[in-house]
Amino acid sequence: MAATEERDLYDPISGRPALILGGHDFHSITEAVAGPVEAKTPPAWWLFFLPSLALLGLLGVAVSWLFWEGIGIWGLNVPVGWAWDITNFVFWVGIGHAGTLISAILFLFRQKWRTSINRAAEAMTIFAVMCALIFPGIHVGRVWVAYFMFPLPNQMGMWPNFRSPLLWDVFAVSIYGTVSVLFWYVGLIPDLATMRDRAPTALRKRLYGFFALGWRGSNRHWQHYEVAYLVLAGLATPLVLSVHSIVSMDFAVSQIPGWHTTIFPPYFVAGAIFSGFAMVITLMVICRSAFGLERIITLRHFDYMAKIILVTGTMVGYAYGMEFFIAWYSGNPYEMFTFQNRALGPYAWAYWTMITCNVLSPQVFWFKKARTSIPILFVMSIFVNIGMWFERFVIIVTSLHRDFLPSAWGYFRPTIWDVSCLLGSFGLFFTMFCLFVRFLPMVATAEVKTVLPGADPHAHHPGAHASAEQLAEEGAH
Amino acid sequence: MAAFGVLAEYATPADLFRACERVREAGYTRWDAHTPFPVHGLDRAMGMRRSRLPWIILVVGLGGAAGGFVLQWWVHNAAYPLTISGKPHFAWPAYVPITFELGVLGGALAAVLGMLGLNQLPRHHHPLFEVERFSRCSDDRFFISIEASDPRFDAVATRQLLERSGAAAVEMVEDPA
Numbered sequence: 001m002a003a004t005e006e007r008d009l010y011d012p013i014s015g016r017p018a019l020i021l022g023g024h025d026f027h028s029i030t031e032a033v034a035g036p037v038e039a040k041t042p043p044a045w046w047l048f049f050l051p052s053l054a055l056l057g058l059l060g061v062a063v064s065w066l067f068w069e070g071i072g073i074w075g076l077n078v079p080v081g082w083a084w085d086i087t088n089f090v091f092w093v094g095i096g097h098a099g100t101l102i103s104a105i106l107f108l109f110r111q112k113w114r115t116s117i118n119r120a121a122e123a124m125t126i127f128a129v130m131c132a133l134i135f136p137g138i139h140v141g142r143v144w145v146a147y148f149m150f151p152l153p154n155q156m157g158m159w160p161n162f163r164s165p166l167l168w169d170v171f172a173v174s175i176y177g178t179v180s181v182l183f184w185y186v187g188l189i190p191d192l193a194t195m196r197d198r199a200p201t202a203l204r205k206r207l208y209g210f211f212a213l214g215w216r217g218s219n220r221h222w223q224h225y226e227v228a229y230l231v232l233a234g235l236a237t238p239l240v241l242s243v244h245s246i247v248s249m250d251f252a253v254s255q256i257p258g259w260h261t262t263i264f265p266p267y268f269v270a271g272a273i274f275s276g277f278a279m280v281i282t283l284m285v286i287c288r289s290a291f292g293l294e295r296i297i298t299l300r301h302f303d304y305m306a307k308i309i310l311v312t313g314t315m316v317g318y319a320y321g322m323e324f325f326i327a328w329y330s331g332n333p334y335e336m337f338t339f340q341n342r343a344l345g346p347y348a349w350a351y352w353t354m355i356t357c358n359v360l361s362p363q364v365f366w367f368k369k370a371r372t373s374i375p376i377l378f379v380m381s382i383f384v385n386i387g388m389w390f391e392r393f394v395i396i397v398t399s400l401h402r403d404f405l406p407s408a409w410g411y412f413r414p415t416i417w418d419v420s421c422l423l424g425s426f427g428l429f430f431t432m433f434c435l436f437v438r439f440l441p442m443v444a445t446a447e448v449k450t451v452l453p454g455a456d457p458h459a460h461h462p463g464a465h466a467s468a469e470q471l472a473e474e475g476a477h
Numbered sequence: 478m479a480a481f482g483v484l485a486e487y488a489t490p491a492d493l494f495r496a497c498e499r500v501r502e503a504g505y506t507r508w509d510a511h512t513p514f515p516v517h518g519l520d521r522a523m524g525m526r527r528s529r530l531p532w533i534i535l536v537v538g539l540g541g542a543a544g545g546f547v548l549q550w551w552v553h554n555a556a557y558p559l560t561i562s563g564k565p566h567f568a569w570p571a572y573v574p575i576t577f578e579l580g581v582l583g584g585a586l587a588a589v590l591g592m593l594g595l596n597q598l599p600r601h602h603h604p605l606f607e608v609e610r611f612s613r614c615s616d617d618r619f620f621i622s623i624e625a626s627d628p629r630f631d632a633v634a635t636r637q638l639l640e641r642s643g644a645a646a647v648e649m650v651e652d653p654a
Contacts (some may be wrong), residue, residue, distance in 0.1 A: 026617035119629035133642060151548065159557040162549040163564050163571040171578045179585045186589055190514070190615065195613040213599035216606070217614045219510040219519050221596040226515050227528045228592035232585055235538075239581045247576055449514040457516055 021295040049434040055427020062420035080412040082093040092132035098276020099125025104236035117448040122184040127432040129177040165249040172246040209375040258338040258399030267319035274312035278384035306371035313362035356388025481604035481652035482624040485639035496642035497522040501524035507627035511620040541583020
């Protein structure tokens with residue numbers, strides 16, 4: 001394998017490093033991506049799917065019990081009124097951000113390597129936003145009045161408070177989810193047409209055909225399609241930056257020491273991208289080996305993603321340090337106490353878990369050996385996911401648990417139902433992802449084909465044979 | 478059954494590109510290229526004008542943002558003027574996030590629905606879907622279709638033009654409708 005990769009390292013036309021390895025042509029890309037979807041379900045798929053489905057069932061039980069009994073089943077108390085529910089919410093929204101970064105921001109920057117991973121990363125975004133939306137929905141306690149969150153005319157003549165960051169959040173996250181679905185679906189249309197055209201059964205042909213909307217690869221359609229895709233990328237870019245900024249304002253606009261800081265919006269966005277890329281690596285390591293996509297999702301892709309993790313992880317580390325500096329520099333005793341308490345108080349174990357996972361562990365990515373080693377990437381990506389969950393836990397719970405007066409201090413301990421909701425949300429996420437890789441093309445084949453050397457109409461495709469007439473014509477010129 | 482037109486198949490994007498230039502120079506207007514992925518520069522080779530879609534998106538996006546702003550103003554100043562934590566009713570900086578979000582929502586919906594509208598999709602029936610070789614259009618083959626409704630269409634001459642354009646195969650397509 002090493003020898004083949006050496007030979008394929010450079011694109012024969014541009015001289016740039018090749019993005020797709022192993023002499024793929026247009027048809028073999030289609031085969032490599034669509035083949036596994038049409039093949040018989042591999043037994044290993046059930047190995048992932050059934051445990052995920054079981055955890056999804058656990059979520060169903062936990063949420064049903066929550067609706068029946070109320071949020072008292074969680075370990076919440078006074079003063080810790082937000083704990084794992086909002087931790088999970090922020091964690092999942094953050095995971096989603098890497099998908100949009102890959103699909104939109106890297107598209108605008110013409111980073112063509114994104115084409116191998118953008119479809120799966122966008123799917124990850126949608127499923128992560130689904131998980132995220134559960135938590136603000138269920139944490140209100142009386143879910144049957146959750147419609148109060150939306151500006152719907154009602155018999156009470158009552159309207160929501162648009163001046164509150166909590167309402168900005170409702171709009172930001174639900175619109176983010178909507179735009180992510182639209183972006184993903186638009187990208188899927190040409191590939192759904194591919195699935196339709198090669199469907200082995202009539203039922204599949206009808207189903208894929210229905211969602212392919214009658215796409216026929218027309219260049220007059222591609223023209224509008226490319227504009228729509230570009231504009232969606234252009235809209236999704238400020239949108240994704242706004243979403244985690246607004247999520248951070250749920251905290252930053254309040255008066256709580258430890259929350260009330262101006263660094264939150266950029267710090268949350270960097271953290272979101274950091275955690276999201278870790279999740280992309282976790283998923284891609286499994287998928288590429290499970291579906292034999294090693295030559296489409298290459299070590300180069302992992303190398304790039306590890307660099308982004310290193311950069312964003314270091315930005316997050318800077319933010320951790322800067323929070324302490326500002327707490328000291330502010331001269332505000334409550335602010336100083338909160339941060340001392342964060343690093344040395346009863347939740348110090350959580351704080352140092354966060355620092356170890358988020359700041360120290362990514363430093364191995366300074367070395368190329370680590371950036372291109374699948375086992376190291378996989379372990380590091382899990383570490384980062386753990387660290388970023390703890391970051392949100394630390395921000396939320398350590399800032400709340402020691403209120404302004406010692407008489408109002410408390411300690412949060414999760415109950416079995418807190419744990420069930422968290423595990424259950426992973427169940428939802430992985431169930432959806434398993435269904436996605438089983439029934440939809442997990443690589444954007446139409447896009448990957450455009451980065452093959454033969455896709456440029458002004459290049460001589462090394463694999464294609466020129467017709468006799470074409471050769472004669474060139475001789476005449 | 479009436480004829481829909483002629484369909485020519487090409488092996489590479491380069492072949493298709495040259496053929497498109499020829500068809501354009503021959504003066505056809507009701508014709509199209511079909512490719513598995515967008516081919517760079519093909520719009521110009523076909524002599525197509527720029528898409529109008531950005532203007533639609535701009536108008537609807539701005540409409541979404543304006544609607545969002547007006548909604549918030551109306552709620553806090555007309556429908557339900559309630560003072561909360563001493564904030565003014567017309568606290569316009571606090572209206573900015575939702576104004577922006579609704580602008581993005583309008584733009585995104587306009588981009589997708591506008592694209593489908595301009596492309597006249599969904600359309601699940603099309604004479605080209607009856608052609609067997611056309612199923613490779615979404616895989617690795619490139620096609621040109623010239624419709625019989627084109628004023629310059631001629632069953633013999635049009636076919637010859639495509640045959641001489643480097644096509645791997647040319648065939649007539651019937652319109653089953």
